[in-house]
Amino acid sequence: MSDSEPIQPVVPQADSSRGRLKVFLGYASGVGKSFRMFDEARRRKERGQDVVVGALQPTVPSEIKSILNSLEIVPTIDVEGVPVIDVPAILRRHPQVCVVDGLAYDNPFSHNAHRWQDVEELLAHGINVVASVNLQHVADQREAAEKLTGTPVRETVPREFLNTADEIVVVDAPTEDAPAETAALREMALVLSADVIDAGLQRYLRSHEIEPTSPARERFLVCLTAHANPDRMIASARQSAARFHCDVMAIGVRLPNSSEEDHRAMTEKLARAREAGAHTDVLESDDPVESIVQYARSHGVTQIFVGHSMKKDWRARLWGTSVSRLIRAAEGMDVRVFPH
Numbered sequence: 168m169s170d171s172e173p174i175q176p177v178v179p180q181a182d183s184s185r186g187r188l189k190v191f192l193g194y195a196s197g198v199g200k201s202f203r204m205f206d207e208a209r210r211r212k213e214r215g216q217d218v219v220v221g222a223l224q225p226t227v228p229s230e231i232k233s234i235l236n237s238l239e240i241v242p243t244i245d246v247e248g249v250p251v252i253d254v255p256a257i258l259r260r261h262p263q264v265c266v267v268d269g270l271a272y273d274n275p276f277s278h279n280a281h282r283w284q285d286v287e288e289l290l291a292h293g294i295n296v297v298a299s300v301n302l303q304h305v306a307d308q309r310e311a312a313e314k315l316t317g318t319p320v321r322e323t324v325p326r327e328f329l330n331t332a333d334e335i336v337v338v339d340a341p342t343e344d345a346p347a348e349t350a351a352l353r354e355m356a357l358v359l360s361a362d363v364i365d366a367g368l369q370r371y372l373r374s375h376e377i378e379p380t381s382p383a384r385e386r387f388l389v390c391l392t393a394h395a396n397p398d399r400m401i402a403s404a405r406q407s408a409a410r411f412h413c414d415v416m417a418i419g420v421r422l423p424n425s426s427e428e429d430h431r432a433m434t435e436k437l438a439r440a441r442e443a444g445a446h447t448d449v450l451e452s453d454d455p456v457e458s459i460v461q462y463a464r465s466h467g468v469t470q471i472f473v474g475h476s477m478k479k480d481w482r483a484r485l486w487g488t489s490v491s492r493l494i495r496a497a498e499g500m501d502v503r504v505f506p507h
Contacts, residue, residue, distance in 0.1 A: 186290040191332040194302040194356035200338040217263040252285040271304035315348040330366035385411040388468040390417040393429035395474030417445040420455040
């Protein structure tokens with residue numbers, strides 16, 4: 168297993184009385200996020216920090232049990248059969264650091280309905296929290312992750328809460344021989360971590376009344392197709408555009424052999440994009456990649472949002488996917504890929 172370097176904001180937090188939140192983000196089963204987190208907890212204690220464990224996963228691997236032997240554990244409370252963080256006990260104990268393995272648990276019948284709200288309470292009282300979460304348990308990533316993994320999840324952490332993290336670590340693993348789905352999940356995790364860092368930067372700029380240096384330079388382009396679900400791309404583009412105070416454009420490319428059904432589907436998706444506040448255009452071309460890149464360059468686009476089917480036919484195996492072509496052709500622009 169090869170671990171990525173911590174990816175973290177380089178700006179201080181605005182409220183010095185609030186605890187700091189560090190999140191270990193895993194994108195696939197077995198990458199080792201819990202081990203990395205508890206190993207850091209052990210090293211923090213060895214450096215003299217006051218560390219407690221506030222929550223564990225139901226099943227603890229043997230390699231983690233050996234680390235737990237050196238850490239103080241504040242037992243969870245059983246509430247109607249559900250293990251809930253004992254927030255009052257941790258507040259009375261008031262350690263420097265509390266470790267929470269698994270942010271995305273619900274707390275039915277408890278004071279806080281969700282575990283991430285327990286963590287928020289600890290942070291508000293000045294306790295630093297080191298926590299873990301899987302990509303599919305982040306609310307705005309769940310749908311795409313479910314399509315890739317085939318595993319539905321119910322409990323999630325709001326993206327707004329994750330964006331308050333002061334540090335985020337993507338726990339990485341080799342992807343050379345991994346399925347395409349794993350590589351796509353990894354890319355999603357890296358994009359998510361970059362967004363969390365950017366949210367921290369924007370928070371810092373606002374708290375210090377600093378205007379972004381070049382808010383008008385960013386331009387976002389969403390590429391719509393008849394078969395892809397555009398909602399997540401549009402929502403992500405709008406979220407990014409709100410931070411940079413810029414507009415979102417959406418285009419569809421009509422091929423010469425497009426069917427009436429495809430035409431109706433494209434018209435409907437363009438209408439949804441307009442309802443979401445995007446400026447829309449329709450291009451007619453037999454080479455969508457070339458048309459998209461030409462349009463993007465002529466409109467000063469800096470980021471392209473595009474959907475990508477995980478299914479590969481013989482044409483893709485011979486010549487590569489259209490998304491691969493787009494990434495190569497869109498030199499100087501960021502291409503954000505949304506698997507479907």
